[in-house]
Amino acid sequence: MTGLFELLGLGASAELLSLSGWGGNLLRGLANSLQIAFGAFGLGLVIGLFGAYGKLYGGKVTRDLLAIYTTVIRAVPELVLILILYYVGSDIINKISEGLGGGRVEINGVAAGIWVLGVVQGAYATEVLRGAIKAVPVGQIEAAKSYGMPAFMIMRRVTIPAMMSFAVPGLANLWLIATKDTALLAVVGFNELTLETRQAASSTRAYFTFFLAAGFLYLMVTLCSGAVFARIEKWARRGQPSLKGGTR
Amino acid sequence: MDSASAAASALETDTRREAIRVEDLHKSFGNLEVLKGVDLTAQQGDVVAIIGGSGSGKSTMLRCINFLETPSSGKIVIGGEEVAMRGDGSPANQKQIERIRTKLAMVFQQFNLWTHRTLIENVIEVPVHVLKVPKAQAIERARELLDRVGLGGKEDTYPAYLSGGQQQRAAIARALAVDPSAMLFDEPTSALDPELVGEVLTVIRDLAAEGRTMLLVTHEMKFAREVANHVVYLYQGRIEEQGPPAEVFGNPQSERLKQFLSSVA
Numbered sequence: 001m002t003g004l005f006e007l008l009g010l011g012a013s014a015e016l017l018s019l020s021g022w023g024g025n026l027l028r029g030l031a032n033s034l035q036i037a038f039g040a041f042g043l044g045l046v047i048g049l050f051g052a053y054g055k056l057y058g059g060k061v062t063r064d065l066l067a068i069y070t071t072v073i074r075a076v077p078e079l080v081l082i083l084i085l086y087y088v089g090s091d092i093i094n095k096i097s098e099g100l101g102g103g104r105v106e107i108n109g110v111a112a113g114i115w116v117l118g119v120v121q122g123a124y125a126t127e128v129l130r131g132a133i134k135a136v137p138v139g140q141i142e143a144a145k146s147y148g149m150p151a152f153m154i155m156r157r158v159t160i161p162a163m164m165s166f167a168v169p170g171l172a173n174l175w176l177i178a179t180k181d182t183a184l185l186a187v188v189g190f191n192e193l194t195l196e197t198r199q200a201a202s203s204t205r206a207y208f209t210f211f212l213a214a215g216f217l218y219l220m221v222t223l224c225s226g227a228v229f230a231r232i233e234k235w236a237r238r239g240q241p242s243l244k245g246g247t248r
Numbered sequence: 249m250d251s252a253s254a255a256a257s258a259l260e261t262d263t264r265r266e267a268i269r270v271e272d273l274h275k276s277f278g279n280l281e282v283l284k285g286v287d288l289t290a291q292q293g294d295v296v297a298i299i300g301g302s303g304s305g306k307s308t309m310l311r312c313i314n315f316l317e318t319p320s321s322g323k324i325v326i327g328g329e330e331v332a333m334r335g336d337g338s339p340a341n342q343k344q345i346e347r348i349r350t351k352l353a354m355v356f357q358q359f360n361l362w363t364h365r366t367l368i369e370n371v372i373e374v375p376v377h378v379l380k381v382p383k384a385q386a387i388e389r390a391r392e393l394l395d396r397v398g399l400g401g402k403e404d405t406y407p408a409y410l411s412g413g414q415q416q417r418a419a420i421a422r423a424l425a426v427d428p429s430a431m432l433f434d435e436p437t438s439a440l441d442p443e444l445v446g447e448v449l450t451v452i453r454d455l456a457a458e459g460r461t462m463l464l465v466t467h468e469m470k471f472a473r474e475v476a477n478h479v480v481y482l483y484q485g486r487i488e489e490q491g492p493p494a495e496v497f498g499n500p501q502s503e504r505l506k507q508f509l510s511s512v513a
Contacts, residue, residue: 139360146314147374147426148350150342157377161364239364239406 013209022200022210029196030217033182036113036192041178043118045171048125053155055130066126073123079184085116086188109190117181121174128170132163164236172229179221193217265328267292267430267461268313273322275308275485282308284485285322290430290478293459297466297476297493301508304482306465307357310434313463314352315339327351327429350378353423357435359415361407367394367418368403371425379426386425393421397451413444420451430461438467469512473497481505 017023051070054062073081090107097105140162144154183194197214201207268290275283282305290296298306311317313324319337323330326348332340339345361370371390375381381389394400397417407415416436423431436452437445449471456462456475466472472479472493479496481489481504489496489505500506 137360139356139358140362142316143354143356143360143362146316146349146352146354148346148348148378149374150346153377157373158362162362164364239366239408241408 013206016200016204016206016209017213022204023213025196025200026193026210026213026217029191029193030221032110032190033179033192033194034221035110036117036182036185036190037175037178039110039114040117040121040181041175043114044121044125044174044178047118047122048129049160051122051126052129052133055126056133070123070126073120074127078120078181079187081120082116082184083187085119086112089115109185112188113182113185113190113192116185117178120181121178124174124177125171128174129163129167132167132170133159135166136162161236165233165240168229168233168236172225172233175225175229176222179225180218265292266290266325267294267327268463269323269325270309270313271323271325273309273312273324274320275305275312275317276320281320282485283312283319286482286485286487288480288487290461290463292429292461294478295456295460295462295464295476296478296480297464297472298480298482299466299469299472299508300482300488303484305485306482307434309482310354310432310463310465313432314349314354315345316354350374350426351429352432353426353428353430354432354434355416355419355423355436357438359407359412359419359439361415361419361422363407366404366406367399367410367421370407370418371422374422374426390421390425393424394418396424397421398447411444412440413447416440416444416448417451420448420455424455430463431455433462433464433466435465435467467512469497469509481508483508 015021017026051066055066058066076084089112090105093107094104097103136159140158141154144158149157182192185192186195186198189195193214197210201210204210266289268288270286270288273283273286273288274281282303286305286309288296288309298309300306308317312319312322313326315324315331315338318339319333321337324333325331329344329348331348332344334340361367362373365373368387368390371393372383372386375386375389376383391400391403394403397420399414399418399421402410402414402418407418410418420436433452437448440448445468449468452462452464453471453475464472464476474493476493479490479493480487481496481502483502483504489500489502496505497509500509
């Protein structure tokens, strides 16, 4: 095995990427990235669900506030938003801490990353879910109402399951964006995959090796996500005949 | 029938109570007044057919009874209990209207089965989650009901794989599963292909024969004449004429009803 690597001139790369060396750092960076992407996507879903319901059924003030939220977040470049939200967020926390007589607080990188990306994801998720809820045939909800279901049960038992098939493709997009947006957190010094890669590359001067390896890891995440979302979509579309025809 | 049960059924007839009462019901959509003061009473066991041209307000009236549409004004009394209404006609007490709705099972023109649930899941949904019937018991009852409407063996099929007639029969099974005190049929055969109408009417006819209270908005005049014991003709938001089917269909009084009957015949 080693002989083969030597033959191809890859021996050095293999050694650099070994798990005990920089390779381990890359994987730790990937784990951090995924952790943030999961958290941000989840937070985004929660914000998005409330946002979508607020936009569809809320009062005028709620709808206006949500319109400002989704417009501003989607208008400003994400890199700028990350810088704003990160520094504003840590500043506010420190002000509060000092106001309460405590010292400066060390901001947890993972929590900060989840908060920052989650707020961004929430704006997009609001629109994805709003569209999906509107696509649910009104008769489905009327039937639930006419049988005495309370509003929250209608949401849980009818609206959300029925909208899933419309929402999943958009949400899959959001998830993939979340995994890649974690790279932007490198600007605030968070040790996710991209920053780890840059550090490894600049320490060893093996730029090509490390960035190729990082690209490969991102690709693997995308491929696995694709498989997972294909299953989720199949489940969400249960009961709907395939567009290609054929049997259930 | 032995004498005891004959006496019991006679007693039942004597103490028949009203199932649904509608008083001076008005409904406007913006400037358009669709219902201009409708009064209607259905006793338990009554089959009331509501007929009328398109835009006469018959579906709107039915949908006001369970507050799928908010009446503009009027009074709705279900099983002796008046639905509390706010000034704008919306239900004042959400809990009350939800409770009353569970007694009124609606069958829709477009079936409105929940497409992400199989037939049996559709039928047990309300019993299990709203009425809190134990699941095993609900499933057993749902199987009986699906059998009864001729859908035995289709329990695990999703609605999209069934014909309109089958879907509507499943929707009727869903309605029966809540053990309703009255059933509201909103043009149950209007979305069906002609050859599928019969199978749905057969099921409804059986339900009428077993003494179920129902309000039936329909375009099937022959069927209305056959199953209903009271027919209401709506014209432009008012009851133009009503009475036993033999009278309404056999000897219509108003010019409009005569015209309507000859146009649909």
